[in-house]
Amino acid sequence: MEVMLTVDGLEKSFKDKQALKGISFEVRKGEIMAILGPNGAGKSTTIRNIMGIMYPDKGSITFHNHQGKEIPRHKIGYLPEERGLYKNVKVMDILLYLADLKDYPLDKAKERILTYLKKFDLEGKEKVSMDELSKGMGQKVQFIGSILHEPELLILDEPFSGLDPVSQELFKDEIRNLANNGTAILLSSHQMNLVEEMCDRLFMIQNGQKVIYGTLDEVKTKYANFKCTIRGKNNVRDLEKISHVQRVEVKEESAVLYLDQDVHPTNWLQNLPDYLNVSELKMNRISLHEIFIDIATNKNLIQEAGDINA
Amino acid sequence: MRNSMKVARWEVRRNLKNKSFVIGLFLTPLLIIGFGLLGSLFESDDEPTETAVFVNDQIEIYDLLVQTVDNFELNWTLNETTLSENEVQSALEDTEDTAYIFLTGEALESGVIPVYTADEMDSGFSANVQLLAGPLQQIRISQLDLTEEELAIVSSNVMFEETSAEELASAGEDSVISENPFEKIAPGLFAGIIFFAIVMTGMMIFQSASQEKKDKIAEIILSSVTPGELMNGKILGYFVLGMVQVLVFLVFVVPFAVWKIDEPIIEYLLVPETLLLVFIAVLGYLLFAAIFVGIGATLSDMTTSGNFQGFVMMLPFLSFVLIAPVLGNPSGMVAQVASYIPFTSPGVLIMRLTVLDEWPWIEIIIALAILIISIVLFMKLAGKIFKVGILMYGKNATPGEIWKWIRS
Numbered sequence: 108m109e110v111m112l113t114v115d116g117l118e119k120s121f122k123d124k125q126a127l128k129g130i131s132f133e134v135r136k137g138e139i140m141a142i143l144g145p146n147g148a149g150k151s152t153t154i155r156n157i158m159g160i161m162y163p164d165k166g167s168i169t170f171h172n173h174q175g176k177e178i179p180r181h182k183i184g185y186l187p188e189e190r191g192l193y194k195n196v197k198v199m200d201i202l203l204y205l206a207d208l209k210d211y212p213l214d215k216a217k218e219r220i221l222t223y224l225k226k227f228d229l230e231g232k233e234k235v236s237m238d239e240l241s242k243g244m245g246q247k248v249q250f251i252g253s254i255l256h257e258p259e260l261l262i263l264d265e266p267f268s269g270l271d272p273v274s275q276e277l278f279k280d281e282i283r284n285l286a287n288n289g290t291a292i293l294l295s296s297h298q299m300n301l302v303e304e305m306c307d308r309l310f311m312i313q314n315g316q317k318v319i320y321g322t323l324d325e326v327k328t329k330y331a332n333f334k335c336t337i338r339g340k341n342n343v344r345d346l347e348k349i350s351h352v353q354r355v356e357v358k359e360e361s362a363v364l365y366l367d368q369d370v371h372p373t374n375w376l377q378n379l380p381d382y383l384n385v386s387e388l389k390m391n392r393i394s395l396h397e398i399f400i401d402i403a404t405n406k407n408l409i410q411e412a413g414d415i416n417a
Numbered sequence: 418m419r420n421s422m423k424v425a426r427w428e429v430r431r432n433l434k435n436k437s438f439v440i441g442l443f444l445t446p447l448l449i450i451g452f453g454l455l456g457s458l459f460e461s462d463d464e465p466t467e468t469a470v471f472v473n474d475q476i477e478i479y480d481l482l483v484q485t486v487d488n489f490e491l492n493w494t495l496n497e498t499t500l501s502e503n504e505v506q507s508a509l510e511d512t513e514d515t516a517y518i519f520l521t522g523e524a525l526e527s528g529v530i531p532v533y534t535a536d537e538m539d540s541g542f543s544a545n546v547q548l549l550a551g552p553l554q555q556i557r558i559s560q561l562d563l564t565e566e567e568l569a570i571v572s573s574n575v576m577f578e579e580t581s582a583e584e585l586a587s588a589g590e591d592s593v594i595s596e597n598p599f600e601k602i603a604p605g606l607f608a609g610i611i612f613f614a615i616v617m618t619g620m621m622i623f624q625s626a627s628q629e630k631k632d633k634i635a636e637i638i639l640s641s642v643t644p645g646e647l648m649n650g651k652i653l654g655y656f657v658l659g660m661v662q663v664l665v666f667l668v669f670v671v672p673f674a675v676w677k678i679d680e681p682i683i684e685y686l687l688v689p690e691t692l693l694l695v696f697i698a699v700l701g702y703l704l705f706a707a708i709f710v711g712i713g714a715t716l717s718d719m720t721t722s723g724n725f726q727g728f729v730m731m732l733p734f735l736s737f738v739l740i741a742p743v744l745g746n747p748s749g750m751v752a753q754v755a756s757y758i759p760f761t762s763p764g765v766l767i768m769r770l771t772v773l774d775e776w777p778w779i780e781i782i783i784a785l786a787i788l789i790i791s792i793v794l795f796m797k798l799a800g801k802i803f804k805v806g807i808l809m810y811g812k813n814a815t816p817g818e819i820w821k822w823i824r825s
Contacts, residue, residue, distance in 0.1 A: 158640055160808060185640035191633035195435050204427050208420065208641035252637065 108135040110171055111260050111291035112157070117166035119152055126152045128315045129166070134260065134291045139282065141306035142295040143399060149315040150295040151188045154264050157293075158185055172259065181209045184258035188265045188295075190249050192237050198224070199233040202252055211256035223251045227277060243274055250278065254285065261285060263294040267301055279305055299396035309395075313402050331392040333372055335364040338387035345382070351375055365393070420642040424650020428625065429657050442662055446669035453677060468514045468539050471498040475521045478556060485552050491545050505533045513537040516546070525557060603685035605771025608694030612763060614666060615659030615702040616733045619709055622655045623730070626713030626807065635807040644804040652706045659702065693781075694767055700785070701763025703792045705733050711799030714806035715814035725816045736764025747772040756784040759791035798823055 110133050117130040127149050134140045142150045155161045157168055159178045173179040192201050199220060206216035224230055227247040237245065246269060254261060263282070267275050283305055286292050296302050302309065309326060311319040319326055332353075337346075338361045346355045351367040366375065372390055432438045470493045472479060479497055486493050498517065500508055505517050517533045524530045530553070532546060558571055629635050638647060675682055712729050739761060742751040747769045755765040762784050770776060805822045806814055814822075 160636060160639055180641050183640065185637070187633075187636035187640070189633045190637055192637070193431065193634060194632060196431055200430075200434075204423075205637070205641070207423055207427075208638070249637065253640075 110135050113169040115167045117156055118164050120164055126315050132310045134293045136291050137286055137289045138307040139286045139292045139305055141302045141309040143309055144312035148312045151264055154262055182259045184253040184261040186250060186253040186263045186266055194238040196237055197234055198248055205252040206255050209256035216255055219255055243270055260291045265296055266294055267298050299399050303395045318402055330398055332368050333366045333370055334393050336389040337362050337385055339384035341384050420646040421650040424647055425654035428651055428654030432658055442665050446666045449670060450673050468493050468542055471496050471517045473498050473500060473519045476525060481552050485549060489548050509533060509535050514539055600685045602771055603682055604688060604691040604694050605767055607686055608698045608767050611663050611695055612698035612701050614663045616705050618655050618659035618662055619702055619706045622651055622706055623709040623713035625651060626710050627716045630807055645800050648710055648800055648803045651710055697763050697766050700788050704759060704795060707795040707799040711802040714803040715819055732760045735761045739765055743768050744772060756780060757787055759788050762788050
């Protein structure tokens with residue numbers, strides 16, 4: 108796949124704090140690349156450096172497909188984390204203005220605005236003033252504004268924050284759609300479940316450093332070991348004695364058993380001791396969400412997985 | 418530049434569609450006209466109260482008095498009366514705006530004419546009645562049997578005529594001094610209005626920048642344009658809005674002024690001086706616009722603006738403080754120094770050039786050069802402040818921080 112954007116060795120400091128410590132990744136045509144990380148990890152800082160809103164201390168940002176040093180602004184769509192729109196203007200006016208700033212032909216823009224408003228359940232709202240829209244509606248308008256000019260590269264900073272589940276699905280589908288049509292998409296989020304469902308590759312960042320970088324499958328097989336959740340009263344010692352169990356977390360009636368990387372799930376289940384008190388049993392992989400929480404709270408789950416892997 | 422134009426166009430359109438802006442646009446000139454009319458209403462209220470003046474004429478100069486009253490267009494109704502001084506008191510009781518003048522041979526000789534007035538009198542009466550002194554004096558002199566030469570000497574007053582050294586030097590060219598003063602003031606007044614209107618509109622830049630920050634629009638816009646383009650677009654856009662305000666103002670006020678003031682105002686405005694004065698006004702706008710847009714970008718909440726920002730907002734009004742000293746002595750020290758300080762020079766220059774007969778070209782050129790250099794400088798500084806400030810959410814910048822941005 109064609110690489111659209113390369114970020115190489117990005118470093119940025121604020122006062123005495125180093126926000127980015129050598130961030131490198133690339134975004135390819137037609138893929139959804141997610142930057143994940145807890146609050147303050149450096150996601151927005153990375154994105155702002157890409158957009159030329161801040162300048163990195165070190166490192167380079169290359170837009171392929173584009174000659175010259177400037178950022179090809181009209182080929183990029185950007186939905187910032189801190190976002191809003193003018194209050195006292197009509198939806199159509201502000202969207203046309205945004206399209207005009209991107210040098211997108213206005214008649215075409217008008218058509219696309221109406222299509223997208225319909226798609227996002229905002230049909231007939233084009234003449235409504237922005238301050239009459241709800242927050243969620245406003246977010247939809249902002250999103251439309253960022254994709255209106257058919258960008259080659261779409262950068263979305265926390266696109267799902269503040270959206271209800273229905274709107275989240277809408278956004279998700281549209282983002283997937285755009286990627287299928289060849290748009291390179293870079294999105295940041297801390298809503299793991301959504302990201303897990305839609306991204307092709309991910310870059311997890313903590314304290315301005317890379318923690319994980321790879322395709323979703325790679326990351327899952329590499330880091331997301333199996334875990335087994337058992338409901339029922341059991342002795343922790345007994346549970347720990349079971350083979351392939353790395354560690355056990357007990358919460359009231361249920362216990363979570365984190366398993367080794369090379370465990371074979373069916374075999375392992377067959378070999379469970381008879382004396383276990385099982386009222387409910389669940390077997391699944393550690394989700395991105397858990398990996399993420401682990402990183403954010405500096406637990407050692409990944410470390411262990413990584414160590415064993417290494 | 419193309420992007421700046423787009424931003425400018427947007428700001429203009431956005432504001433023209435905004436109800437409160439449009440209302441303000443028409444309200445200002447209407448208020449001015451309204452106050453103008455209000456003033457004349459009060460005037461006409463006073464006019465109908467004529468003063469009834471009764472004259473007990475024993476020296477037969479009543480006709481002369483009538484003539485004098487006509488000449489000065491006094492609002493009097495003159496009547497002859499034979500009432501004696503003893504009966505005056507009862508006659509004046511319960512009357513308003515009534516006066517009795519007793520012209521007797523005795524009084525003429527002593528030079529003290531008794532006038533009895535009602536308690537409620539028109540405020541101008543005491544001054545008006547003195548106008549009658551002239552003709553009466555003439556009569557007294559003519560009774561002395563003087564030769565015509567002597568008559569001329571006696572009847573002409575002694576006067577002091579003051580001439581300053583400067584006037585003395587330019588006395589040769591001073592032939593047109595008796596021209597209508599309004600002709601000279603008109604271009605300056607016009608430029609002053611433009612200056613004031615666009616600086617007031619310039620204040621909106623400040624709000625616009627601050628609002629942009631508050632509504633978090635800046636980052637979306639900055640993904641399409643550079644901060645410099647955004648800033649220039651705003652300055653340009655609000656300039657156009659200012660001109661729209663001036664235009665609306667003129668459309669309303671000029672016809673009103675033409676009707677109210679009996680002068681060919683439009684003719685007075687179409688002189689080359691207007692061009693330079695308007696140019697100075699535009700320069701003044703650019704300077705303050707640059708300052709406002711920069712400061713606006715440092716504030717996310719106007720209500721919590723600190724002293725520093727408040728002080729900067731007051732800068733355009735510095736020239737108003739200087740109105741009295743500058744108009745009092747347009748070539749004086751204060752006026753000259755203020756012409757060289759960029760914050761005051763637009764206003765002060767407009768005032769001075771309006772009042773001065775001879776334009777000090779060297780001073781003007783130096784002042785304009787300083788002003789233009791300052792504009793370039795402040796635009797650069799504002800650009801730096803704007804770039805950082807517009808993206809700093811949630812808090813106002815301190816002067817220390819602003820200084821750091823400027824230095825970086």
